[in-house]
Amino acid sequence: MSGKRWWIIVLIIFVIAMAFRLTLAVQDSEQTTGINNDNYYYYLEGYLITEGHFFTEPSCMAELSPGQMAPIAQSYFNNPVLGNQLKSQVNLQANQFGIRPTQLCTVTTAEYPPMTPLVYAIPISLGFKAVNDVLYFVALIGALTSVLMAIGARLAFGKGPGIIAGIITAISPCFFGFDLRTMSEPIEQFFFAMLIAAIFLYVKKHTKPRALLIGIALAFMILTRGEALVIGAVILAILFYMIGRKYELNIKEKLLHVGIILCSTLLIMSPWLFLTYKQFGVPIVSIDGGSSLADSNSQFTYYGQSTGSWNAFNSSGANIPASRRYHHDLSTFDQNQATSFILHHIGRWPVVVIDRVGREYFVSYSSNQFNFVKDFENWRPWIIYAYAISIWLTTIAALYGIILLRKDGKLQKVALLLGAALGNYAILIFIYATPRVLAASFVPMTLLASVGVGGVISRIKKKSLINKPMHSETVEV
Structure with missing residues (x-):
């Protein structure tokens, strides 16, 4: 397959992923759990950023003039009953903080890391201010993630797995399920896919600009979700081991490349760390x-x-x-x-x-878990069932991919991806028991699965060639 043909196929995958997500967003665009739900938190905070209120509690919206309010907030306050309920909640929250409601817009919050509201502020600042507008932007992010996944798999394993990884990302509920809400998971998957692509770009050729790209992508991912610190630490430990023991660089170059990765990560994170240190006395990604x-x-x-x-x-x-x-x-x-x-x-x-x-x-087989995902995540039942099936298929394909890569002696790449996935699972097991936390793990798992699916396709092709009858030609004399 030529490079040009490969990019044409990836472009088609992007279009399919975008169309699929937009269709689902149009059909399921109502985030019906109420303005105080997580679904709205990042959207409202992003909206406040465009109004000049940087990283303030979304409750600040209640203290703004109608012209400064987000459309969803205006609709609430136009309803006397809902407006009074929301005002009461805002007053109660201000009392809990020990401040007056009018001070909400002057108090810095760091409940969640800053990257997601900053990303959502992009379409809002361009005039696309409604929730649905931002949801369509999330669909674009999800479609771009499928492109990054294709690039990452190609850099790691070749053109075939790259196409497969792009297709899986485009149609898997482990990705599009998160792209239906204005949450942090779509942004985390996007930056994680960027990080993986940057790492394999560096693995292919060890240069300082590529080391810099790793640091940038890592910082963006950590600033999207705080628990990504665990995943980043695992990835860096494996990568630094590979730089120190496996790559043909002199000691000066090795130290320089490690320094570039660490310094670029800290440099990008430093404004946020300084802000939290100034406000809370501790430089921290998220005080939640x-x-x-x-x-x-x-x-x-x-x-x-x-x-x-x-x-x-x-x-x-x-x-x-x-x-x-x-x-x-x-x-x-x-x-x-x-x-x-x-x-x-x-x-x-x-x-x-x-x-x-x-x-x-087994999320779809227990009424307790099913109802939580349905009510809290606002996923439709068919998405929940498809999500559970997709996790099983992705895991099985990833395990088969690991077997194939082990036979080919590509253990370093397996270690990077498997380490990232296990780091994410460790967060679920010992730190944060919520379904959304595994969103990042689907990035490395899908890349491994692309190899497994490719192996299955190769076996099917070989069997079809073996079973294909031979047609002998008869020559009349």
Whole structure:
């Protein structure tokens, strides 16, 4: 296959991915869980950025003039009942923070990392201000992710797996399911695919610009979701080992390349780290970490049979000190308590692994898990079923891909991708028990699966050639 033909096929995949996502977005464009749900958080924060309120709590929207409000907020306040309810919630939240409602727009928040609202601010600043407009932009991000996946797989394994990876990304609910909401997962998958492509670009040829690209992509991914720090640490550990032991570079070049990756990552993250240090006294990616740890590893998960709630914020009624005052403190007590629970989980890790991973793979077979994903994630039932099936198929194909790559002696590439996936699973198991957390793992798993699917196709072709009858020519004399 020529390079030109390959790019034409990738362009077709992009168009299909875009059309598919736009169709689903048009049919399922209502984020019906209410303005306070996570679905709206990033959209509203991105909208506030375009109005000059950088990284303030979305409740600030209630204190703006109607002309400055997002369209969805205007619709709420145009309804007297909904408007009064929202005002009451805003006043209650301000009281919890110990400030007046009018001060909400002056207080910096870092509940979530900054990259997602910054990305969503792009279409809003261009005049596409409605939620549906931003959803169509998310569809574009998802389609571009399929292109990055194709490029990453091509750099790692060749043109064939590249096409397969692009197709899987275009049609898999493990990707398009997240592209139907204005959440952080589509942005995380996009930057993770960019990071993987940058790494394999560097593996192909070790140059300083390519090392710089790794650092940039890594910083963007970490600034999208805080738990990506774990994935990034695993990837860097494996990559730095490969640079130190496997690559034919002198010691000076090795140190320089490692320094470029680390310094570029820290340089891009430094404005946000400085902002959080100035506000909270600690340079941190997201101060929601204490809450997430405490809620996902709480007394509800410590005692009894359960090893973690689907809900990011534990509704068990356990008496856990409030950790939501993220404007004023980091809830150190909650973090310490959560850490002790994590250590307890590690002590019985087989049970925890089976339970938390099992809920991901059997999400559509339990009414409890099914209802949570349906209500909290707002996924339609067919997407939930397709998601569960897709996880199984992707995992099986990825395992077969690992077997094929091991036979070919490509263990370094397997280690990079498998390490990234396992790092993400470790987050699910011991840190953050919510379905969305595995979104990043589908990037390396799909790249490995592209090799497995390619292997199956090759075997089918070989069998068809073997079974094809031979046609002998008869010559009349």
